[in-house]
Amino acid sequence: xxxxxxxxxxxxxxxxxxxxxxxxxxxxxxxxxxxxxxxxxxxxxxxxxxxxxxxxxxxxxxxxxxxxxxxxxxxxxxxxxxxxxxxxxxxxxxxxxxxxxxxxxxxxxxxxxxxxxxxxxxxxxxxxxxxxxxxxxxxxxxxxxxxxxxxxxxxxxxxxxxxxxxxxxxxxxxxxxxxxxxxxxxxxxxxxxxxxxxxxxxxxxxxxxxxxxxxxxxxxxxxxxxxxxxxxxxxxxxxxxxxxxxxxxxxxxxxxxxxxxxxxxxxxxxxxxxxxxxxxxxxxxxxxxxxxxxxxxxxxxxxxxxxxxxxxxxxxxxxxxxxxxxxxxxxxxxxxxxxxxxxxxxxxxxxxxxxxxxxxxxxxx
Amino acid sequence: xxxxxxxxxxxxxxxxxxxxxxxxxxxxxxxxxxxxxxxxxxxxxxxxxxxxxxxxxxxxxxxxxxxxxxxxxxxxxxxxxxxxxxxxxxxxxxxxxxxxxxxxxxxxxxxxxxxxxxxxxxxxxxxxxxxxxxxxxxxxxxxxxxxxxxxxxxxxxxxxxxxxxxxxxxxxxxxxxxxxxxxxxxxxxxxxxxxxxxxxxxxxxxxxxxxxxxxxxxxxxxxxxxxxxxxxxxxxxxxxxxxxxxxxxxxxxxxxxxxxxxxxxxxxxxxxxxxxxxxxxxxxxxxxxxxxxxxxxxxxxxxxxxxxxxxxxxxxxxxxxxxxxxxxxxxxxxxxxxxxxxxxxxxxxxxxxxxxxxxxxxxxxxxxxxxxxxxxxxxxxxxxxxxxxxxxxxxxxxxxxxxxxxxxxxxxxxxxxxxxxx
Numbered sequence: 001x002x003x004x005x006x007x008x009x010x011x012x013x014x015x016x017x018x019x020x021x022x023x024x025x026x027x028x029x030x031x032x033x034x035x036x037x038x039x040x041x042x043x044x045x046x047x048x049x050x051x052x053x054x055x056x057x058x059x060x061x062x063x064x065x066x067x068x069x070x071x072x073x074x075x076x077x078x079x080x081x082x083x084x085x086x087x088x089x090x091x092x093x094x095x096x097x098x099x100x101x102x103x104x105x106x107x108x109x110x111x112x113x114x115x116x117x118x119x120x121x122x123x124x125x126x127x128x129x130x131x132x133x134x135x136x137x138x139x140x141x142x143x144x145x146x147x148x149x150x151x152x153x154x155x156x157x158x159x160x161x162x163x164x165x166x167x168x169x170x171x172x173x174x175x176x177x178x179x180x181x182x183x184x185x186x187x188x189x190x191x192x193x194x195x196x197x198x199x200x201x202x203x204x205x206x207x208x209x210x211x212x213x214x215x216x217x218x219x220x221x222x223x224x225x226x227x228x229x230x231x232x233x234x235x236x237x238x239x240x241x242x243x244x245x246x247x248x249x250x251x252x253x254x255x256x257x258x259x260x261x262x263x264x265x266x267x268x269x270x271x272x273x274x275x276x277x278x279x280x281x282x283x284x285x286x287x288x289x290x291x292x293x294x295x296x297x298x299x300x301x302x303x304x305x306x307x308x309x310x311x312x313x314x315x316x317x318x319x320x321x322x323x324x325x326x327x328x329x330x331x332x333x334x335x336x337x338x339x340x341x342x343x344x345x346x347x348x349x350x351x352x353x354x355x356x357x358x359x360x361x362x363x364x365x
Numbered sequence: 366x367x368x369x370x371x372x373x374x375x376x377x378x379x380x381x382x383x384x385x386x387x388x389x390x391x392x393x394x395x396x397x398x399x400x401x402x403x404x405x406x407x408x409x410x411x412x413x414x415x416x417x418x419x420x421x422x423x424x425x426x427x428x429x430x431x432x433x434x435x436x437x438x439x440x441x442x443x444x445x446x447x448x449x450x451x452x453x454x455x456x457x458x459x460x461x462x463x464x465x466x467x468x469x470x471x472x473x474x475x476x477x478x479x480x481x482x483x484x485x486x487x488x489x490x491x492x493x494x495x496x497x498x499x500x501x502x503x504x505x506x507x508x509x510x511x512x513x514x515x516x517x518x519x520x521x522x523x524x525x526x527x528x529x530x531x532x533x534x535x536x537x538x539x540x541x542x543x544x545x546x547x548x549x550x551x552x553x554x555x556x557x558x559x560x561x562x563x564x565x566x567x568x569x570x571x572x573x574x575x576x577x578x579x580x581x582x583x584x585x586x587x588x589x590x591x592x593x594x595x596x597x598x599x600x601x602x603x604x605x606x607x608x609x610x611x612x613x614x615x616x617x618x619x620x621x622x623x624x625x626x627x628x629x630x631x632x633x634x635x636x637x638x639x640x641x642x643x644x645x646x647x648x649x650x651x652x653x654x655x656x657x658x659x660x661x662x663x664x665x666x667x668x669x670x671x672x673x674x675x676x677x678x679x680x681x682x683x684x685x686x687x688x689x690x691x692x693x694x695x696x697x698x699x700x701x702x703x704x705x706x707x708x709x710x711x712x713x714x715x716x717x718x719x720x721x722x723x724x725x726x727x728x729x730x731x732x733x734x735x736x737x738x739x740x741x742x743x744x745x746x747x748x749x750x751x752x753x754x755x756x757x758x759x760x761x762x763x764x765x766x767x768x769x770x771x772x773x774x775x776x777x778x779x780x781x782x783x784x785x786x787x
Contacts, residue, residue, distance in 0.1 A: 349493070356751065
């Protein structure tokens with residue numbers, strides 16, 4: 001092909017056109033979340049439908065939620081916040097709100113009402129634990145066990161501490177939260193007195209002593225995906241993790257694992273809008289969409305976490321791919337929620353640093 | 366003839382300037398040119414490396430947060446003497462009230478509460494609850510009102526703590542980094558037995574890094590020797606095999622070790638198949654020190670092999686042949702002639718592997734369990750989870766100091782000039 005003037009001109013103009021892109025400017029929204037099956041469920045229930053309805057918005061996922069508080073603090077120090085929306089557990093959201101790193105939200109103004117007209121503040125109710133927090137889901141930390149590797153079916157969380165009944169390795173989170181509560185429960189403390197005993201003198205020692213009875217058989221996890229992998233490999237016979245991860249393991253991966261819901265610990269996960277975000281209007285529009293009744297019920301089609309709105313509960317139906325009914329897999333289902341603990345935000349906000357230090361020292365011995 | 370040139374006679378260049386001056390000018394210009402060539406790199410490293418790290422390390426002593434958030438109280442507390450055993454005066458309580466109200470409005474009250482909580486558990490809740498309650502206190506006497514709001518304000522220890530941590534610089538983080546504590550009375554004590562972690566962790570980090578250096582040396586030396594004596598075609602192929610791990614993700618390599626070493630993993634299943642171990646007594650090869658050593662040796666092996674290979678390649682093969690021809694046993698020839706020539710490579714490889722191993726944290730995090738983690742894991746925890754950046758920075762400074770001391774020791778014993786990367 002001869003490179004004369006006309007071919008050169010055609011190539012030049014077509015390259016220009018190719019690079020000029022679509023006529024409208026795209027806004028990128030950076031949404032920070034936890035990765036894995038959880039981010040996938042958000043992508044399917046919120047991000048994809050929203051991007052289809054609004055072609056000028058592009059939602060980018062970032063899996064840094066475990067380091068959200070540290071990173072937001074650092075971003076604020078240099079006054080350059082690059083995130084637009086952050087998925088945070090309630091305790092992190094409270095911390096961020098107290099430090100002024102998250103924007104306060106007016107539930108009735110910024111969030112969609114229920115289809116029957118109930119304002120958002122009533123639909124979410126007590127779950128709005130902080131003025132910056134937009135609740136999304138109720139999840140719980142609970143146990144799963146290998147049905148083919150246990151001789152007797154575990155029925156109580158105290159079976160985790162019973163090496164005779166359930167021999168083999170366990171996996172527990174590398175944090176004092178939840179482990180201390182279960183240890184005291186199984187050491188004979190009444191459920192409504194757990195935090196009194198834990199906060200009093202000798203409480204931590206008592207919990208560590210109980211954990212010490214199984215210490216040599218424990219593998220400590222730091223990421224939600226570790227226990228499902230350990231269970232699938234047969235490395236542990238019983239282990240704790242987030243209930244949605246166990247759902248994926250049992251129903252999607254079809255591993256011989258079953259749930260132990262006894263004394264599951266509820267926690268909340270939701271959105272916060274970081275102060276200093278550069279796309280405030282766009283993000284508020286997205287949040288209004290992503291937290292309305294239908295959307296929260298849609299997320300339950302992909303992962304077994306309970307929607308935070310009262311109006312979404314009756315809409316929870318079948319899994320999008322597997323077709324199974326999701327209601328029995330919700331942590332809030334009455335069959336599963338016979339014995340539950342709710343994460344005690346104020347207690348752990350005050351004691352987390354101190355107890356974690358002692359826990360780590362005990363671990364290192 | 367150089368002898369005929371007298372010392373009193375000066376030499377001149379073509380344009381009349383003395384030779385000394387001209388030479389000095391040329392040398393200066395060469396040095397300047399060299400400096401200008403290196404300047405961009407220096408400036409880049411200074412801005413992107415030295416400044417940010419310096420800023421981070423400075424946080425290990427920085428303590429402006431208390432005086433900034435409680436300006437009035439800290440100023441008045443400077444004049445208060447706790448040795449009388451009495452609480453500060455009403456004026457100080459009034460100043461504290463103003464500070465608490467203002468910091469609650471600016472949302473800085475939880476930061477100062479958290480900072481003081483690192484020194485004395487309970488301060489976090491004291492500040493948080495006080496922040497909520499002080500809105501209602503409008504009239505004197507403020508002392509009774511504040512103590513009623515939270516009895517922590519009636520304890521002299523609280524005030525001693527705030528006074529002690531008002532200065533702009535603090536040594537508290539460094540004490541905590543070595544499991545010590547300075548009480549408000551001034552004396553320095555070791556932290557209770559059940560809270561001591563850092564000194565033991567430092568020792569463990571150094572010990573495991575040393576073991577890893579030795580194992581990489583033992584495994585890497587034969588590989589490098591083989592590569593050095595084989596013909597170029599085959600040795601190039603082996604070089605590609607040594608470098609191949611660098612092309613795969615670090616996490617993939619570490620996870621592969623988990624699959625191999627775990628209880629139900631490949632190696633254990635193989636040992637059971639050949640009957641060497643009982644299925645009940647499977648050896649635990651991961652989530653402990655052994656797992657860390659094995660995985661890190663694998664990952665750091667190329668760093669030992671490459672310097673060794675580069676040095677070995679420059680040793681003429683004729684040396685060993687000459688020694689053998691003079692009657693030495695091949696083994697003796699190796700030890701007396703070949704090995705001493707490889708010492709610079711060993712030095713370079715060893716220091717490279719050791720310094721990298723000391724700072725590693727991803728692999729010990731995944732395969733170390735609780736007995737195989739390094740001090741760097743604790744630093745990472747403090748930076749991203751507990752947000753005690755002061756303590757993380759202090760641990761980092763101590764680690765940097767230890768490495769510098771070891772490097773100087775290494776220089777004294779082996780000599781830096783005795784180290785060659787090629």
